[in-house]
Amino acid sequence: MCGIAGFIDFSKQSDHQILIKMTDAMIHRGPNDAGYEVFEQDTAMIGLGQRRLSILDLSASGHQPMHYENYTIIFNGEIYNFREIREELRMLGYTFNSDGDTEVLLKGYAAWKENVLSKCIGMFAFVIYDRLKNEVILFRDRAGVKPLYYYWHKQQLFFASELKGIMAHPSFPKEIDPDSLSLFLQYSYIPGPFTIFQNTRKLAPGHLLRVKLTNGEVSESAYWNVLRSYQQEITELPESEIIDYTASLLHSAYNYRMVSDVPVGVFLSGGYDSTSVAAILQSDSTSKIKTFTIGYKEQAWDESAEARKIADYLGTEHFEWIVGPEEARGVLEHLPEIYDEPFADNSTVPTTLVSQFAAKEVKVVLSADGGDELFAGYNKFNQSLKYTNSFPRIIQRSLSGMMSLVDPENIPYFNKQYNFSSRYEKMKLIWASGKPQQALKYISQYLTESEVGHYTGVGKSAYQTNFDLNGELNRISDPLNRLLAVDYKTFLVDNNLVKVDRATMSVSIEGREPMLDHRLVEFLAQVPSSLKMKGGVNKYILKEIVHRYVPKKLMERPKRPFIAPLQVWFKDELKEQMQYYLTGSRLAKSGFFNVPHVEKLLAHYLAGGKVSHQKLWNMLVFQLWYSRWIEKL
Structure with a gap:
């Protein structure tokens, strides 16, 4: 696990000192070693930098950049099956000087x-410089577990594992993209490939970016796309075989993620996803695995007791930390440093805290992201199908048309209900579209497009995101699977994976995502929705597997998201911070917000109005980010 950074500068303005600055901006991703190399070509300067967090082969033989023949590599991630690939390469005559996966990936690419990507089970972002073909290629793993950003403008291409690496280049203009800001305020994250900055992109999962040094041509292409798996024929295997095969894939995926030369632990919330990881790994281990959870003094949000019961039943070595607003206050000011573009997922605070907690014991931790996308766990999937199938299309269109004639603020009783205007607007849009995938888009928004226009001068984003996939979804026959594919390409990659990667790397531990093993993803994509939601039970397949290890009565409880009680804290202990950053004078500095409207919303919220705190949280996070990365630089 590492951080990588570099440049391909056709203007030849970049040098070794700039590369060091870019790379060392991410020292938290790799405190154990560093490497920086600059190559001068006739047409460009190429800089390759890497910060190393030693997980496999702790010796100096894992130093990067690493060279072989005409190839140079910098690599962030893990190839869990590198030993099998290494044996295959040895049969072809390759020899090895290290016991890590970087050399295997490099020589696998040479072969x-x-x-080579089709052989790799893992998470990765890496760069290959091929001196013979005179090209540089950037790669990102299939799920997008490992991040890779790039800026391409005016003959300069900069790339890094985090935006702060790109921002460290003196030629990078920190120009905010208003369309991306609009997306952020809607979703609380910025869907890829967009970022908060102009001319700056996230390399899409399962993609590579090829840069030809001879003519400066830059092209992005896919080597893997989850849609292709969902477009395959639905499997006709019987239920028992589907469950058994899924269980075998889980065993393989989970145990591969235990490959390490340093201590490994598991985040455990007590829900089905994390319990499946802890239960299967503990059943396959002769020693106690380490599990970590945090809880809250506010009982309505606290899951620590449930996690503790699961840990006691499984016999893990369990670590628990009960936190409150004081711990959250310490995290808030650091969020812009950890998440270096606006990112307002409510669970950034607990994820950062549990990462800090786990870092005292382990250097690698397994999370369980992807379970809701693969096994259909979120209620938003049920809602998207229900809302668009409850009435015939003609009635939906008529309802939507009538709703357009009425201001929700003028509807007695309902206008006093929680977040009513937003929900009213969403239902109007859902019935106007009639499409479940569009319903998923609107349900996923915290501020609707019209609200963004009301509270800011930004307005509707001109960008099309993966929420707007259309023709590509028509080849997916199963309606639920269409929604799972969209969520995989949006909320999973650009929200959940960002959250865990940055939180863990901020304290120099490696976060692994065993549920996103591509073999599991590809198989479950072909499983019918009737088994993902069966008899009114979401996540049916996973639950059947977990019940083999943990009694059903111990698991059955209402599903709760892994979030902090911010809506409580912002009205009490953290009220001062909310008010400070959302005052008119501070809002006016960025020039994006309609100050009177935001101040009115804040006052209504603090007075006990039934306002979604996430709307204000999104604005607060942007203000925190703006203060750190724009005002101070």
């Missing part, structure tokens, strides 16, 4: 070029 098979991009086809």
